[in-house]
Structures are given as C-alpha cells and as structure tokens.
Amino acid sequence: MHYIICKSGMRSVRACQFLSEQGYNVINVQGGMLAFEEL
Template sequence: MKEMTAKEVEVLLNKGEQLNLIDVRETEEVADGKIPGAINIPLGLVEFRMHELDKSKEYIMICRSGGRSGRASQTLESHGYKVINMAGGMLSWEGKVE
C-alpha cells in the first residue's frame, strides 16, 4: 500500500495540486474539522459507495490516525482503485481545516 505523510499532502495542496481526498472518519468526527475539499465516506460505507469513485483517478485516504484509512485503502485496492494512505491521519495534520 502506498503511503504519504500529512506534510506531503499539505505541501501538494499548498502548491495548488488538485487532490482527491476521502476522509473515512465518522460524520461526527468530520464535524470537528476536515481537510478542505475532502469527501466524507465513513469506513463502514466505503464498500457500498465505491461505485461513486472513478478508477482512473488516484485517491488519498484519511482518518484520525491512519488505521481506518489503511483498511479503506486495502478494500479499494482489492477492487482495482488507485489509493494512497495518509500516514498519521488527522492527528498529524497541521494544515487548514474546514
């Protein structure tokens, strides 16, 4: 599984890169703040909503610490999606939140 640090993601966003971010935390966790532009798909719904994703795009998976996003990454990879897990999750995030 490919991984990227929170800092690497932040640098790309600050450069104006268009990233496909998926936050797999629960809705109430996301209410406390998420990376701007991230789409919330709670981990338990990833398998049911993967049809909403485009297999030609690469997705960066985010959670609180990196564990749930790692599981989501494995699930999506096994179905042919290109994914990167954001290691350290939101606990490591120092950038803007919305």
C-alpha cells in the same frame, strides 16, 4: 488517484486495502488528521 484519510491513520489503512482490491489507485495518509494537524 485517491487519498484516504481518517483521524489516526488506522482505519484508512483498511479502507485502502479494500479499495485497492477493488481496483482503485489509493494512497493512505499516514498518521491521519492527527499528524496533519501537527504540520
């Protein structure tokens, strides 16, 4: 399983879609690093 993260979460959604189509088991980190920094 791979966690995909970007700054805001929008690019990682597209990356997850692509990787999933290639057969990878992926999870998008919603909100990206901006949301992570708020924790």
